[in-house]
Amino acid sequence: MDIASLLNCLADPGCMAGQIISGIIIAMVLFLVASGLSLILGVLGLLNFAHGSLYMIGAYFTYTVMASIGNFGVALILAPIGVGICGVILERFFIKRVYGLDALYQLLMTYAFILIFDDVVKFIWGIFDLSIRMPSLFRRPPVTAIGTIVPFYYLFLIVVGVLLVVAIWLFLSKTKYGKIINAAASDPEMLMCLGINVPFVYTIVFGLGSLLAGVGGALACPLRAITPGMGFAVIIESFVIVVIGGMGSILGTFVVALMFGLMRSFGILGFPFFELAFIYVFMAVVLIVRPAGLFGKVRI
Amino acid sequence: MMSKNKKEKMAGKGLTRREFLKASAGGAAGVAVAPYFAPRLAYGQKPxxxxxxxxxxxxxxxxxxxxxxxxxxxxxxxxxxxxxxxxxxxxxxxxxxxxxxxxxxxxxxxxxxxxxxxxxxxxxxxxxxxxxxxxxxxxxxxxxxxxxxxxxxxxxxxxxxxxxxxxxQNLHDMAAGAKYAAGLAKKHGWTKWATIAPDYAYGRENAMFFIRFLKMYFPEAEILMELWPKLWEPDFTPYVTKMLGAKTQAVFTSQWGGDVVALLQQGALYGLHEKVKIFSIDLGDFTAINPVIKAFGKLPEGIYMGTRANPLTPATxxxxxxxxxxxxxxxxxxxxxxxxxxxxxxxxxxxxxxxxxxxxxxxxxxxxxxxxxxxxxxxxxxxxxxxxxxxxxxLYTEAWGKTVNKMPYVADVLTLSWDDIFKAEKEYFKEKGWV
Structure with missing residues (x-):
């Protein structure tokens, strides 16, 4: 334990701001992945372990677009759309067959797709670690604020993350389509009686969740090596966030992703040997006290 | 039924379809089993x-x-x-x-x-x-x-x-690496150190050895922090900000593969390798060098690294x-x-x-x-x-050097002496009761 480090940092606005930014950055990419997972879990009731692989495919698509066009903005649009289409195909041909089945069947099928996707990326892109350069727009001196520095790309990540939270929330709560998705989550039979094509809604939701994973993968590209199996690194943490936040709650996912990021960035200061343990202890407590998650009752 | 002319056209030069199929099947079978029998045929003994x-x-x-x-x-x-x-x-x-x-x-x-x-x-x-x-x-x-x-x-x-x-072996690598780092630290006065290593047997052990031997060769070294990201950690930013916040002068890392790439990518946003001297045991592997080059457009210069599987180590x-x-x-x-x-x-x-x-x-x-x-x-x-x-x-070559942006990407290579490594090893074994 290094409590002195933690206290010193809390007393120093520059240090505290730096760690807060670090925590928010961890939270943003995780939120994008976890929000798609939460949507799929909340509406479709599907334990999608292959969600991390969709994030990985987003990163590989981004790499390909960058390698051929060299424009990160275009990659940021095309790669998630590509992942969304992959998600739609996956749902139409395979996933829809395990709706309503025991969680074990869902787990087996989605786990199988983790292995399949890993082999597919090895086949297409090879086994070597790939990476992309920081887009030229963001290769500029970091911004200095409150005694700390904030890299320009991190500011962009924060803005994109917040915009997406607002956009998803507006879409789900204020639009007709969002209301249909909400209805599909709570009473699909009734929705079907009203003439809505529920299987189609499910496909769209799965595609949307996949697209969000793709956004996460695309945004992570300039910061991480692109490797087969990179989805493993985010899927467990995303599940933890969704479980604590409340399955299907986008607000819960966002708040808990932020908590997760901050607990990690400050935990590293004070408890570098076991900072990860905190979040799991927290999850255990939440599951005992509030099994539906912190925002479990908040409808998406 | 195929006409006789067609049959001949297909097989050519009067070969009937039956003969053609037989020859094809025989050939295919021969190709399939050849790798298995070839060694026996070549040497007459079991491979x-x-x-x-x-x-x-x-x-x-x-x-x-x-x-x-x-x-x-x-x-x-x-x-x-x-x-x-x-x-x-x-x-x-x-x-x-x-x-x-x-x-x-x-x-x-x-x-x-x-x-x-x-x-x-x-x-x-x-x-x-x-x-x-x-x-x-x-x-x-x-x-x-x-x-x-x-x-x-x-x-x-x-x-x-x-x-x-x-x-x-970690002990040998770190005895060599710490001696190399201590030499530079003494020369430049880098006394404030950190370690960042993956949180499993390999990382735990080599960070422990590095600290032990660094202090042995350079007692003035102060270890400000030991950081333990999990293996395949995607987010290194809080570790980077912690190191920079503590005014770390030099850091030892055994992050490898994609992890060392991510550490350098995220560190670069804060100018890590310009503000802190980095000593990386595993950056020298080409599985790390190549993606780092792709991420930066060139290999960042001035990082100290252990070098292995490189034409310069040894330069023979x-x-x-x-x-x-x-x-x-x-x-x-x-x-x-x-x-x-x-x-x-x-x-x-x-x-x-x-x-x-x-x-x-x-x-x-x-x-x-x-x-x-x-x-x-x-x-x-x-x-x-x-x-x-x-x-x-x-007795394998234990060498460290400095990154340069030109194949084979390392310069000023120093090969460490096995006499020193054995000496450090002996002291450790004695302490553990393993002699």
């Missing part, structure tokens, strides 16, 4: 079967592939020269998927099959300790080619008589030829894992020749204390040895 277990999936897939190519490179060289004891060499590979239970199952299966003569365990430390017990249980030789964890072979209480290691013709031969054959640079698997096979080759057979006991007796010449053996003799007392590989 020597080398089995290699490695990781071919997930993030370590690139390393598994580089092991396979290192093994096949050795096999082709040996077979071109007539095999071992006049016997052709065949290889086979199995994927442990990085799972200990699978590594144990495969090792047990290979040892009990009666089909495998020589076995390589080319996985990580996590699997190596469990696989060692298979060797002990079945009295079957297993050479661990990747596990660097010192305890694997150093602790006399847990040694297994048929178990060997051709991998480099033998090593250069091996490196270039590998690259030419497989289209990419070898990794440390390819090199260490190749070492294991060189040891096996000489031991079988010395023993005159592949009998496990005879080969084991030949392996203990065996010396070979290898491309990365310490110059000038370029010898490697499997020390008889603890069955571990010694």
């Amino acid at each position: 020597i079967h080398v089995r290699c277990h490695s990781i071919y999936g997930g993030k370590a897939a690139v390393l598994g592939r580089s092991v396979t190519d290192g093994v096949n490179m050795w096999k082709d060289e040996v077979n071109r020269k007539g095999g071992i004891l006049g016997r052709h060499v065949v290889t086979s590979f199995r994927d442990t998927r990085g799972k200990t239970e699978e590594a144990v199952r495969l090792a047990r299966e290979a040892a009990a099959s009666g089909e495998v003569d020589l076995l390589l365990d080319s996985c990580s430390s996590r699997e190596a300790f469990a696989v060692k017990e298979v060797s002990r249980d079945l009295n079957f030789i297993i050479i661990a080619t990747n596990s660097k964890t010192t305890e694997l072979t150093a602790n006399p209480k847990t040694r297994a008589p048929y178990h060997f290691r051709s991998a480099a 013709k033998l090593n250069r030829d091996w490196f270039n031969g590998f690259k030419k054959t497989y289209g990419y640079e070898p990794s440390g894992w390819s090199q260490q698997a190749y070492s294991g096979l060189l040891f096996y080759q000489k031991a079988v020749e010395k023993a005159g057979s592949t009998d496990q006991k005879a080969v084991r007796d030949a392996l203990a204390g065996l010396e070979i010449v290898a491309p990365w053996g310490s110059p000038p003799e370029q010898k490697l040895a499997l020390r008889a007392s603890d069955h571990t590989n010694i």
Whole structure:
């Protein structure tokens, strides 16, 4: 334990701001992945372990677009759309067959797709670690604020993350389509009686969740090596966030992703040997006290 | 029914369809079984079967592939020269998927099959300790080619008589690395240090050794923090900000593969490698160098790194030829894992020749204390040895240098002395009661 480090940092606005930014950055990419997972879990009731692989495919698509066009903005649009289409195909041909089945069947099928996707990326892109350069727009001196520095790309990540939270929330709560998705989550039979094509809604939701994973993968590209199996690194943490936040709650996912990021960035200061343990202890407590998650009752 | 003319047109020169089909089937069968019978036909003896277990999936897939190519490179060289004891060499590979239970199952299966003569365990430390017990249980030789964890072979209480290691070792790497770092730290006054290492056996052990030996060579060094991101950690930003916040002057890291790439990518946003001197034991591997170059457009200069599987370490013709031969054959640079698997096979080759057979006991007796010449053996003799007392590989080139943006990406290479390494090792063993 290094409590002195933690206290010193809390007393120093520059240090505290730096760690807060670090925590928010961890939270943003995780939120994008976890929000798609939460949507799929909340509406479709599907334990999608292959969600991390969709994030990985987003990163590989981004790499390909960058390698051929060299424009990160275009990659940021095309790669998630590509992942969304992959998600739609996956749902139409395979996933829809395990709706309503025991969680074990869902787990087996989605786990199988983790292995399949890993082999597919090895086949297409090879086994070597790939990476992309920081887009030229963001290769500029970091911004200095409150005694700390904030890299320009991190500011962009924060803005994109917040915009997406607002956009998803507006879409789900204020639009007709969002209301249909909400209805599909709570009473699909009734929705079907009203003439809505529920299987189609499910496909769209799965595609949307996949697209969000793709956004996460695309945004992570300039910061991480692109490797087969990179989805493993985010899927467990995303599940933890969704479980604590409340399955299907986008607000819960966002708040808990932020908590997760901050607990990690400050935990590293004070408890570098076991900072990860905190979040799991927290999850255990939440599951005992509030099994539906912190925002479990908040409808998406 | 096909007309006679058509039949003739199809087969050409009067060959009937029946004859054509027979010839095709015979040819196909011949092609299919030829690889199996060819060794017997060539040498009239059963081939020597080398089995290699490695990781071919997930993030370590690139390393598994580089092991396979290192093994096949050795096999082709040996077979071109007539095999071992006049016997052709065949290889086979199995994927442990990085799972200990699978590594144990495969090792047990290979040892009990009666089909495998020589076995390589080319996985990580996590699997190596469990696989060692298979060797002990079945009295079957297993050479661990990747596990660097010192305890694997150093602790006399847990040694297994048929178990060997051709991998480099954390204690040796860190004794060398810390001496190199201490020399520079003394010269430049870098007293405030941090370590950042992956949170599992390999990272824990080498950070511990680095700190121990750094303080031994440079007592003024102060360790401000020890950081332990989990293996495959995607987010290094809080670690970077913590190091910068504490005004760290120098950091040792054993992050490897994609992790060292991510650390440098995220660190670069804060100017990490300009503000803090980085000493990386694993950046020197081309599996890390290449993606770092892609991420930055060039290799950032001035990072201190351990260097292995590099034509400059050592800068001899033998090593250069091996490196270039590998690259030419497989289209990419070898990794440390390819090199260490190749070492294991060189040891096996000489031991079988010395023993005159592949009998496990005879080969084991030949392996203990065996010396070979290898491309990365310490110059000038370029010898490697499997020390008889603890069955571990010694005398490989221990070198560090500074990154430059030009192939082979390292300059100012300093090769560390094994006398110093042995001295540091002896003191540690004495303290642990392992002498």
